Amino acid sequence: QQQVKQSPQSLIVQKGGISIINCAYENTAFDYFPWYQQFPGKGPALLIAIRPDVSEKKEGRFTISFNKSAKQFSLHIMDSQPGDSATYFCAASVQGAQKLVFGQGTRLTINP
Amino acid sequence: NAGVMQNPRHLVRRRGQEARLRCSPMKGHSHVYWYRQLPEEGLKFMVYLQKENIIDESGMPKERFSAEFPKEGPSILRIQQVVRGDSAAYFCASSPTVLQPQHFGDGTRLSIL
Numbered sequence: 001q002q003q004v005k006q007s008p009q010s011l012i013v014q015k016g017g018i019s020i021i022n023c024a025y026e027n028t029a030f031d032y033f034p035w036y037q038q039f040p041g042k043g044p045a046l047l048i049a050i051r052p053d054v055s056e057k058k059e060g061r062f063t064i065s066f067n068k069s070a071k072q073f074s075l076h077i078m079d080s081q082p083g084d085s086a087t088y089f090c091a092a093s094v095q096g097a098q099k100l101v102f103g104q105g106t107r108l109t110i111n112p
Numbered sequence: 113n114a115g116v117m118q119n120p121r122h123l124v125r126r127r128g129q130e131a132r133l134r135c136s137p138m139k140g141h142s143h144v145y146w147y148r149q150l151p152e153e154g155l156k157f158m159v160y161l162q163k164e165n166i167i168d169e170s171g172m173p174k175e176r177f178s179a180e181f182p183k184e185g186p187s188i189l190r191i192q193q194v195v196r197g198d199s200a201a202y203f204c205a206s207s208p209t210v211l212q213p214q215h216f217g218d219g220t221r222l223s224i225l
Contacts, residue, residue, distance in 0.1 A: 036216075
């Protein structure tokens with residue numbers, strides 16, 4: 001019940017295309033859903049986060065869509081660029097930002 | 113404003129030795145979290161500490177692993193009698209309060225020979 005399932009494991013998108021990464025969860029007590037971006041040899045960096053009282057949040061080219069009834073949320077990267085090539089992790093937690101439960105990660109490659 | 117500082121960045125130990133990983137949180141952050149990342153996997157929560165207190169250690173293995181966050185100085189993750197399976201990247205994160213986002217360091221890559 002504590003798991004967050006992320007798909008796909010890897011994704012290749014052409015430059016300028018839309019990258020979509022999906023996550024699903026079981027624990028309905030989760031109330032904070034961040035996305036992290038990780039480059040090789042670096043720590044995860046917070047990209048964007050959402051709480052279940054909204055269905056969508058947009059920051060620049062990055063959008064989180066949240067479906068509370070389906071217990072799913074997704075990250076959309078518009079106009080994907082080679083610099084977006086990284087591993088992306090979704091996560092979830094209860095009562096704010098404690099104890100993040102991470103998905104397995106998606107390795108995104110943007111072809112020029 | 114420096115980020116979360118972890119050292120060493122790389123640590124090599126032989127089986128049976130002790131590993132000490134250090135984490136200095138961002139200035140003004142009193143909440144520290146440790147996570148472990150195995151190759152090609154997501155991060156797994158280990159322990160959450162506030163100054164001088166362990167708040168949640170539900171992800172810590174019961175034996176050989178311990179963590180502390182003293183009043184002065186960095187947080188320490190200690191692994192005694194290391195085994196090959198301890199090889200992983202260990203990440204520390206910090207936040208100013210429990211309700212604010214966690215910021216991660218660049219990790220310590222632990223290799224066990």
